[in-house]
Amino acid sequence: MDIFLLSLLIITIGGIFPLLSYRQFSLMKSGYIAITVAGCVIGLSAITAPLASSQIEHFSQSWLHFLSFNLTLDSLSAFFLVPIFAVCPLAALYSFKYFHKPEESLRTATNYLFFNLLIVTMALVATADNIFSFAIVWELMSLTSFFLVMYEYQKQETRKAGYIYFVFAQTGALCIFAAFALAYSQTGSLDFAAFASMPANMKYIVFLLALAGFGSKAGIFPLHIWLPHAHPAAPSNISAIMSGVMIKMGIYGIIRMFFVLGVDSVIFGQTVLTFGMISGILGIVYALGKQDLKKLLAYSSVENIGVILIGAGVGMMGIAHGNKVMAGFGFAGCLLHVLNHSIFKSLLFLGAGVVLHETGTKQIDQFGGLMKRMPTTGKTFLTGALSISGLPPFNGFISEFLIYYGAFQGLTLNATSAIFSSLAILSLALIGGLAVSCFTKVIGIVFLGEPRSEKATAAKEAGFAMTLPMIIMAATCLAIGLFPAPVVKMVMTALQSSSIPVPETSLVTEITGYLGFATRLFFIFIIVSLLLRKIFYRKKVVDSSTTWGCGFTKGTVRIQYTGTSYSGNVVEFFKPFLMLHTTYSGIKRIFPGKTTYETKVDDIAETTLLEYIISPFLYLLSKFRWIQHGHIQLYIAYIIITIIVLLMFI
Amino acid sequence: MESFISLAIALLAAPLFPGIILKVKAFFAGKQGPPLLIKYYTLFKLLKKGSVYSNSTSFVFTLGPVISFASAVIVLFFFPFAGNAPIFSFHSDVIILFYIMGLGRFFTVIAALDTASPFEGMGAAREVFFSTIAELAIFTVLILFYRLTGSLSFSEYFIGETPISLVGVSGALIVFVVVSMFMVLLTENSRVPVDDPATHLELTMIHEVMILDHSGPDLAMIELGAFYKLYFYAAFVTHLIFPFVPANGPVMNTVIFLAIMAAVYATIGIVESIMARFKMNLVPKFIFTSFALVFFAAILTIGVIQ
Numbered sequence: 034m035d036i037f038l039l040s041l042l043i044i045t046i047g048g049i050f051p052l053l054s055y056r057q058f059s060l061m062k063s064g065y066i067a068i069t070v071a072g073c074v075i076g077l078s079a080i081t082a083p084l085a086s087s088q089i090e091h092f093s094q095s096w097l098h099f100l101s102f103n104l105t106l107d108s109l110s111a112f113f114l115v116p117i118f119a120v121c122p123l124a125a126l127y128s129f130k131y132f133h134k135p136e137e138s139l140r141t142a143t144n145y146l147f148f149n150l151l152i153v154t155m156a157l158v159a160t161a162d163n164i165f166s167f168a169i170v171w172e173l174m175s176l177t178s179f180f181l182v183m184y185e186y187q188k189q190e191t192r193k194a195g196y197i198y199f200v201f202a203q204t205g206a207l208c209i210f211a212a213f214a215l216a217y218s219q220t221g222s223l224d225f226a227a228f229a230s231m232p233a234n235m236k237y238i239v240f241l242l243a244l245a246g247f248g249s250k251a252g253i254f255p256l257h258i259w260l261p262h263a264h265p266a267a268p269s270n271i272s273a274i275m276s277g278v279m280i281k282m283g284i285y286g287i288i289r290m291f292f293v294l295g296v297d298s299v300i301f302g303q304t305v306l307t308f309g310m311i312s313g314i315l316g317i318v319y320a321l322g323k324q325d326l327k328k329l330l331a332y333s334s335v336e337n338i339g340v341i342l343i344g345a346g347v348g349m350m351g352i353a354h355g356n357k358v359m360a361g362f363g364f365a366g367c368l369l370h371v372l373n374h375s376i377f378k379s380l381l382f383l384g385a386g387v388v389l390h391e392t393g394t395k396q397i398d399q400f401g402g403l404m405k406r407m408p409t410t411g412k413t414f415l416t417g418a419l420s421i422s423g424l425p426p427f428n429g430f431i432s433e434f435l436i437y438y439g440a441f442q443g444l445t446l447n448a449t450s451a452i453f454s455s456l457a458i459l460s461l462a463l464i465g466g467l468a469v470s471c472f473t474k475v476i477g478i479v480f481l482g483e484p485r486s487e488k489a490t491a492a493k494e495a496g497f498a499m500t501l502p503m504i505i506m507a508a509t510c511l512a513i514g515l516f517p518a519p520v521v522k523m524v525m526t527a528l529q530s531s532s533i534p535v536p537e538t539s540l541v542t543e544i545t546g547y548l549g550f551a552t553r554l555f556f557i558f559i560i561v562s563l564l565l566r567k568i569f570y571r572k573k574v575v576d577s578s579t580t581w582g583c584g585f586t587k588g589t590v591r592i593q594y595t596g597t598s599y600s601g602n603v604v605e606f607f608k609p610f611l612m613l614h615t616t617y618s619g620i621k622r623i624f625p626g627k628t629t630y631e632t633k634v635d636d637i638a639e640t641t642l643l644e645y646i647i648s649p650f651l652y653l654l655s656k657f658r659w660i661q662h663g664h665i666q667l668y669i670a671y672i673i674i675t676i677i678v679l680l681m682f683i
Numbered sequence: 684m685e686s687f688i689s690l691a692i693a694l695l696a697a698p699l700f701p702g703i704i705l706k707v708k709a710f711f712a713g714k715q716g717p718p719l720l721i722k723y724y725t726l727f728k729l730l731k732k733g734s735v736y737s738n739s740t741s742f743v744f745t746l747g748p749v750i751s752f753a754s755a756v757i758v759l760f761f762f763p764f765a766g767n768a769p770i771f772s773f774h775s776d777v778i779i780l781f782y783i784m785g786l787g788r789f790f791t792v793i794a795a796l797d798t799a800s801p802f803e804g805m806g807a808a809r810e811v812f813f814s815t816i817a818e819l820a821i822f823t824v825l826i827l828f829y830r831l832t833g834s835l836s837f838s839e840y841f842i843g844e845t846p847i848s849l850v851g852v853s854g855a856l857i858v859f860v861v862v863s864m865f866m867v868l869l870t871e872n873s874r875v876p877v878d879d880p881a882t883h884l885e886l887t888m889i890h891e892v893m894i895l896d897h898s899g900p901d902l903a904m905i906e907l908g909a910f911y912k913l914y915f916y917a918a919f920v921t922h923l924i925f926p927f928v929p930a931n932g933p934v935m936n937t938v939i940f941l942a943i944m945a946a947v948y949a950t951i952g953i954v955e956s957i958m959a960r961f962k963m964n965l966v967p968k969f970i971f972t973s974f975a976l977v978f979f980a981a982i983l984t985i986g987v988i989q
Contacts, residue, residue: 466815477796569900574733593806
C-alpha cells in the first residue's frame with residue numbers, strides 16, 4: 034500500500050511540476066512526462082502483488098473523528114488499476130507533440146495538472162472502500178475530467194459539451210449518493226462490507242440507483258448522451274483517457290456494487306444484460322450513422338460498454354444459478370474487455386488525434402488516402418480497428434470469445450435464463466457484424482482510396498513521440514490476441530480472490546490454450562499464404578494503372594463512395610431506433626440550379642430527453658420565475674421565513 | 684490418415700464442384716456448357732499471369748486476397764469431412780472459425796474500398812450489411828446445436844456421441860436448419876437469389892464488384908478461397924442431411940459424401956436456373972427468413988426440454 038500511495042504522490046508532483054516550470058515549454062513537457070511515467074511505473078509495480086495473489090492491503094486515515102478515509106487494494110481494484118497506470122503514461126507521452134504551441138504554455142500546464150489529478154483520483158476510486166472516501170474521490174474525478182474537457186474553453190461548442198458533461202456527471206453522482214444514503218439508512222454503517230446485510234428488495238433498489246449513477250459515467254444507453262459531446266470537444270489524448278480508462282470506473286462501480294451487495298437473485302444479471310444489449314447494438318448503429326470521427330469513436334465506446342455489460346450480466350446470471358463456468362467466463366470476458374478496450378480505444382483516439390492534428394478536420398467524408406501519407410498511424414489504426422471489431426488474432430476477440438463461452442453455458446439453464454443467454458449470444462453476433470461494418474467504413478473511407486479534400490492530400494506522418502505510444506498499444510493488442518493464456522489467468526486470479534466462483538484452473542487453461550493455439554495457427558496460415566503469394570509473383574510482370582471505372586473514364590475523387598452512403602443501408606434498417614433527417618432541395622427547373630442533399634442522424638435518447646423531460650420541466654420552472662425578482666431585501670426575508678419554519682419543526 | 688485424405692480431397696476437389704453448377708445451368712438453358720474442369724483452367728490461367736494494380740491502392744489491397752484465402756483454408760482443417768476426424772479440433776472451435784471468416788470479409792471489404800471506386804464501395808456496403816444478418820442466422824444455429832449436443836465444435840456436432848442429422852432424434856428441427864443453412868450458403872457465397880455471379884452490370888453486383896480490380900494470382904487466391912468457402916458450407920449442409928457413422932467404412936462414407944455434395948451443388952444450379960435475383964431491398968428479408976426459421980427451431984428446444 035505504501036508503494037501505491039508513493040506512486041500517487043509522485044504523479045501528483047508530476048502534475049504540479051508544469052505549473053512551476055511553464056515558462057520553459059519543452060522542459061516543462063519532458064519533465065512532466067518523465068515524472069508521470071515514473072509514477073505510473075511505480076504504481077504498476079505496486080499492484081503486481083495483489084494481482085497475482087489474494088493479498089489484500091488496507092489503508093485508513095480517520096478525519097473529524099467519525100469519518101474515516103479507507104482504501105483497500107484487492108485484486109479486483111488492482112485489475113482496474115492496470116489500464117490506469119499502463120495507458121495514462123502513453124497518453125502523456127503522446128501529448129509531448131500534441132500540445133505544440135509554446136504560447137499556450139500555461140494552459141497546457143493546467144491541463145497537465147488536471148490530467149495527473151485525474152489519474153490519482155481514478156486510482157483512488159478503484160481502491161476506495163467506504164461510502165465517505167468513495168464519494169469524495171468520485172466527485173474529484175468528475176470535476177478534474179470536466180476541466181480536461183474544457184481545455185479549448187474559448188470555443189462555444191466546447192463550453193456546451195463541458196456543460197452537458199457536468200450535468201450528467203452530477204446527476205450520476207446524485208444517483209450514486211442516493212444509493213449510498215439508502216444503504217446507510219438500512220445498515221447504519223459507512224463500510225461497503227456492511228451492504229450485504231440489507232434486505233433483498235432494498236438491495237435491488239440500491240443496485241438500480243447505482244446502475245443509473247455509474248451507468249451515466251460509463252455511458253450506458255440512454256445515459257450516454259454526454260459521450261458524443263465531450264469526446265470530440267476534448268483534446269485527443271484526453272478523449273483517449275476518458276473513453277479508454279475513465280468510463281471504466283463506472284463499470285468498476287457496477288461490478289463492485291454487485292459484489293458488496295452479495296446478491297443471489299437472477300434479476301440483477303438480467304437487468305445488466307438488458308442494458309448491455311441495448312447499449313451494444315444501438316451504440317454501434319449510431320456510430321455507423323455519425324460522420325464526425327471522434328463522435329463515431331465515442332458511440333463505439335457506448336457499444337463496447339454494452340459488450341462489457343453483456344459479459345457482466347452473463348457472469349451475474351451464472352452466479353445466481355451457481356454455474357461456475359458461466360460466472361467465471363462471463364466476468365472474465367467482462368474484465369478482459371475492460372482492459373482490451375482501454376488499449377484499443379485509446380489507440381484509436383490517439384490515431385484520430387494524429388489525423389485531426391494533420392488535416393484539421395473531423396469529418397470522415399473529407400478524408401481518404403491517409404494510409405499512404407501516414408503509414409504508421411494507418412497501420413496502428415488498422416490494428417485498433419481489427420481489435421475493436423473483435424476479430425482474431427487480436428485481443429478484442431479473446432474477451433468476446435470468453436463472453437460467448439459463458440453465454441453458451443447459460444443455454445442449459447431454465448427457460449428464462451436460456452432465452453436471455455441466447456439473446457446475449459445473438460446481440461454479440463449482431464454487434465460483431467455491425468462493428469465490422471462500422472470500422473471497415475472508418476478504415477476504408479478515412480485511410481484508403483483517394484483523398485477527398487486538399488487538407489487530406491497534404492497530410493503527413495506525425496512525429497515519433499506521437500506514433501510510439503500507438504505502436505506500443507497496437508503491439509499489445511496483437512500480443513494479447515496471440516498469447517491470451519497469461520492475461521486470462523490474471524483475470525481469473527483477480528476474480529477468484531474477490532470470492533467469485535471461477536471454473537477449475539484445468540478448464541480455463543484448456544480453453545485459453547486452444548484459443549491461443551487457434552489464433553497462432555491462423556497467424557501462421559496468413560504467413561504461409563503471404564509466402565505462397567510471393568512464390569506466385571516470382572518473375573511476373575506487375576504493372577500499375579488507374580482503377581477500373583466500369584466504363585466511366587472521367588472519374589474524379591468525388592465519385593468515391595462516402596461514409597454516409599456506405600452506412601446508409603444499415604442506418605435505414607434501424608430507423609425506428611434513430612432519427613434520420615434528410616434534407617433534399619430537389620431538382621426543380623429544366624436547367625437545375627445548385628442542389629443540396631444532407632442526411633443527419635439524431636440521437637433518439639437526446640431528443641427524447643430534450644423534448645419530453647427538459648422542455649416540460651423548464652416550462653414548469655418558468656412559472657416560478659417570479660420568485661427571482663432581484664430585490665435583496667425580499668431574498669433576506671425568504672431566508673428568515675425558512676429559518677422560522679424550520680425552527681418550528683425542530 | 685483418413686483425415687489427411689479427406690482434407691486433400693477438399694483442397695483439390697473444391698474447384699471441381701462449381702463446374703457442376705455451371706453444367707446444371709447450361710442444361711436448363713439448353714446449352715452444352717463449359718467443361719467440368721473449367722475452374723481449374725481458370726485458376727491456372729490466372730496463376731500464370733502477372734498483375735495490374737491501381738494507383739490508388741496501398742498494401743491493404745494486396746493483403747486482402749491473402750487473408751481471405753487464409754481464412755477460407757483454415758476452416759477446412761477443422762471440419763470432419765465425410766465423418767473423418769478433422770486435423771484440428773477442440774471445444775468451441777466454431778466461434779473462432781466463424782470469426783476468422785469475419786476477418787477474411789473485413790479484408791475483402793477494405794481491399795475493395797482501397798481502390799477508390801464507387802462501384803466497389805457499393806458492393807462493400809452491401810456485403811457487410813447482408814453478412815451481418817447471415818451471421819445472426821449462423822449463431823442461432825450454434826445456439827440450437829448447443830441445446831441439442833452441448834458442444835461447440837464441428838467434430839462434436841457431426842461425429843460426436845449424438846451426431847446432428849436429419850435422421851437423428853431431433854430430425855424435425857434439423858429440417859429448419861437445412862433450409863436455413865442453405866439460404867445462408869447462398870448468401871455467404873454470393874449466389875442467386877442474393878447475388879448473381881454471372882451478371883454483367885457492376886451496379887447490381889455484390890461480391891464480384893468488390894474484386895473487380897484484382898488480377899492474376901491475387902484473383903486466383905480470391906477465387907480459390909471462394910471455392911473453399913462454398914465447399915465448407917456445402918459440406919455443412921451435407922452433414923446435416925446424412926449421418927456419416929464409422930460403421931459405413933471410410934471409403935463408402937467418402938463416396939456418399941461426394942455424391943450428396945454434388946447434389947447440393949446441383950441444387951444451387953437449379954435455384955440459379957429457375958430463380959431471378961432479388962431486388963436489393965428484398966435481400967435482407969430473404970436472409971432474415973433463414974434467421975427466423977432457425978430461431979423458431981431454437982425456441983422450440985428451449986420450450987421442449989425443460
